[in-house]
Each structure stands twice: as C-alpha cells, then as structure tokens.
Amino acid sequence: MPTTLSPQALPAHIDALTRAARAMTGSREDADDLVQDTLLRVLARDRAVEVEAAGAYLHQALRNQYVSTLRQRDRRPRTAPLESEDFRLVAPTSGDPSAGKTLFTQNCGSCHTMKNAGTSGTTGPNLDDAFGSVRTPANGSFDESTIRDVVRGQIAYAEPPMPQNLVQGDDADSVATYVAKCAGVPACGVQATGAQATTTTGATTGGGGGGGAAAAQGKQIFTENCGGCHTLKDAGTSGTVGPNLDDLKPPTAVVDRQVTNGGQVMPAFKGKLTPAQIAAVATYVSSVAGK
Numbered sequence: 001m002p003t004t005l006s007p008q009a010l011p012a013h014i015d016a017l018t019r020a021a022r023a024m025t026g027s028r029e030d031a032d033d034l035v036q037d038t039l040l041r042v043l044a045r046d047r048a049v050e051v052e053a054a055g056a057y058l059h060q061a062l063r064n065q066y067v068s069t070l071r072q073r074d075r076r077p078r079t080a081p082l083e084s085e086d087f088r089l090v091a092p093t094s095g096d097p098s099a100g101k102t103l104f105t106q107n108c109g110s111c112h113t114m115k116n117a118g119t120s121g122t123t124g125p126n127l128d129d130a131f132g133s134v135r136t137p138a139n140g141s142f143d144e145s146t147i148r149d150v151v152r153g154q155i156a157y158a159e160p161p162m163p164q165n166l167v168q169g170d171d172a173d174s175v176a177t178y179v180a181k182c183a184g185v186p187a188c189g190v191q192a193t194g195a196q197a198t199t200t201t202g203a204t205t206g207g208g209g210g211g212g213a214a215a216a217q218g219k220q221i222f223t224e225n226c227g228g229c230h231t232l233k234d235a236g237t238s239g240t241v242g243p244n245l246d247d248l249k250p251p252t253a254v255v256d257r258q259v260t261n262g263g264q265v266m267p268a269f270k271g272k273l274t275p276a277q278i279a280a281v282a283t284y285v286s287s288v289a290g291k
C-alpha cells in the first residue's frame with residue numbers, strides 16, 4: 001500500500017544504510033554524514049513509496065547522494081577518473097562473480113545457505129530468502145547494485161557472530177557481486193573459478209592413494225563448512241568465531257563428537273554431513289592441527 005515515507009519509517013533501515021554507507025566512504029564519520037544528508041533529502045518532500053519498497057528506495061537514494069557528493073567534492077570535470085577506491089565501490093559491475101562464488105563457498109557458506117553456491121549454513125540468514133524477495137516489483141525491485149552495496153557493507157561492518165572483513169578489497173567486491181547476482185536466483189549461471197571440482201573424483205579414486213584422497217576430502221569438507229569459524233593453518237583458514245584448532249589440537253573423537261552434535265554456538269552437522277564425511281573431517285583435523 002503506498003504511503004508517504006515518514007520519519008517513523010526510517011529507523012528500521014538506518015543500520016543497513018549505515019553499513020552500506022561505511023562501505024562506500026570507508027569512514028564512520030563520513031558514513032554518518034552521508035546517511036544524514038540522504039535522509040534529510042528524502043524527507044524534504046513527501047514521497048509516496050510502497051512500505052515494502054522503502055528499503056530499496058532509501059538505498060538508491062543513498063547511492064545517488066554518494067555519487068553527487070563525490071562530484072561536488074571533486075571539482076574536476078566529470079571525465080576525470082574518481083579515486084580508484086571510490087570508483088570501485090560505486091561501479092556496479094566491478095567484482096568477478098566467478099571468483100566471488102569460490103570465495104563465498106570458502107568463507108561464507110559455513111554460516112549462510114545459498115542454493116547456487118550449494119551451501120547450507122544456518123548461523124546467519126538464508127541469503128536466498130533475504131535477497132530473493134526484494135527483487136520482485138512488489139517488494140521494491142532492488143537492483144543488483146543495491147544488493148551489492150548492502151552485502152559489501154555487511155562484509156566490512158558485520159557484527160558478531162559474523163566476523164568483519166572475512167574477505168577484503170577486490171575479493172570482497174567479487175563476493176558482493178556474486179551474491180547480488182545469485183542470491184534468490186539459483187539459475188544465475190555463474191560458474192566458480194578455481195573451484196576444487198576434484199572432490200568426488202578424489203574420493204572415488206581410492207585404489208592406490210586411499211589415505212591421500214580421504215585427506216583431500218576431509219580438507220575440502222573443512223574449508224567449506226568450518227573455515228569461516230576456525231583457524232587451521234593446513235587448510236589456510238583464519239576464522240575466529242570458534243577456537244584456533246592448531247592451538248587446540250583436538251583428537252579425532254573430540255572433533256567427531258563436536259561436529260556431530262555442535263556446541264553452544266557451533267551448529268550440529270548431523271544430517272548435513274554424512275557419518276563418513278564427519279569421520280573424514282575429524283581425521284583430517286586431528287592429523288594436521290598444530291603442524
């Protein structure tokens with residue numbers, strides 16, 4: 001139902017706007033100013049906006065305000081290149097979605113479900129649900145660049161339990177671009193680059209190097225499901241939500257039990273990983289931790 005956007009409707013959106021603004025400006029103070037200027041501008045006139053569209057509308061207003069601020073601040077002719085950092089964050093197609101898919105699977109999938117990436121984490125919101133619905137005209141038709149800003153802001157300014165800056169710079173842009181294209185659009189057609197498409201072959205070519213193949217499988221299971229929360233040098237992961245496993249050096253049985261049942265914060269993987277997969281990751285962790 002179209003209503004006039006009123007000051008009462010704004011607080012619900014300010015957190016998300018501030019995160020997006022911080023990703024654009026790179027500074028808390030500038031972000032607060034940008035959000036304030038945007039809201040002042042939006043409230044200066046009566047705006048008839050669908051209630052559900054208010055978020056998308058405000059994010060678009062924020063982006064417009066940011067671009068006009070850049071142009072004012074930088075009095076050179078419009079053809080002069082913007083500072084590269086600013087430009088990267090404004091340009092709607094800057095990231096590489098294929099690289100983003102790989103990075104998403106490695107860094108985000110342990111906490112977030114997203115069909116196209118094949119991830120099923122449940123600690124954070126399901127991103128297909130979060131961004132699928134806002135793409136429809138009834139819900140405001142968020143465009144890709146708006147979703148990208150929101151995701152980029154979330155990566156940089158996440159609050160616990162989601163760690164800040166799990167991926168940075170170009171990598172963060174790529175993840176944001178990938179999520180913007182594929183969240184809620186499982187058939188987006190993005191192929192992961194550098195993906196370890198070797199899992200299944202690795203696991204089935206047991207013959208000569210059974211131990212090696214099982215270790216490779218355990219490592220991949222770890223990278224995809226655990227690395228976002230745990231540091232483990234052999235797997236190249238640096239999560240800090242759970243204990244550093246190189247320091248903990250847990251025996252196989254402890255890992256097996258913890259993965260199966262979960263902890264207070266850590267989700268249970270029973271039903272998500274097969275007993276064989278849990279055994280593989282437990283063997284892998286106990287054999288490499290601290291080495």
Ligand code: HEC
Binds near residue numbers: 107167
């Ligand atoms: C340790 C678990 C964890 C990891 C790893 C993680 N997240 Fe999150 N994420 C969360 C939680 C919990 C929330 C909800 C809390 C909040 O909104 O601040 C969240 C919220 C979000 C949101 C906001 C969704 C919405 O409905 O507004 C986005 C977008 C997001 N995460 C993207 C990512 C991306 C991209 C990565 C990888 C770079 C990532 N997350 C890694 C736990 C995680």
Ligand code: HEC
Binds near residue numbers: 242255258
């Ligand atoms: C969402 C974050 C998260 C994910 C994903 C996660 N963990 Fe954990 N893990 C934790 C936290 C937090 C703890 C501390 C105990 C608790 O849950 O309160 C923990 C504890 C552990 C422990 C220590 C158990 C003990 O008794 O000391 C092991 C081992 C472990 N995790 C392994 C794994 C493995 C292997 C995976 C992947 C299959 C995994 N974790 C996935 C957050 C996570």
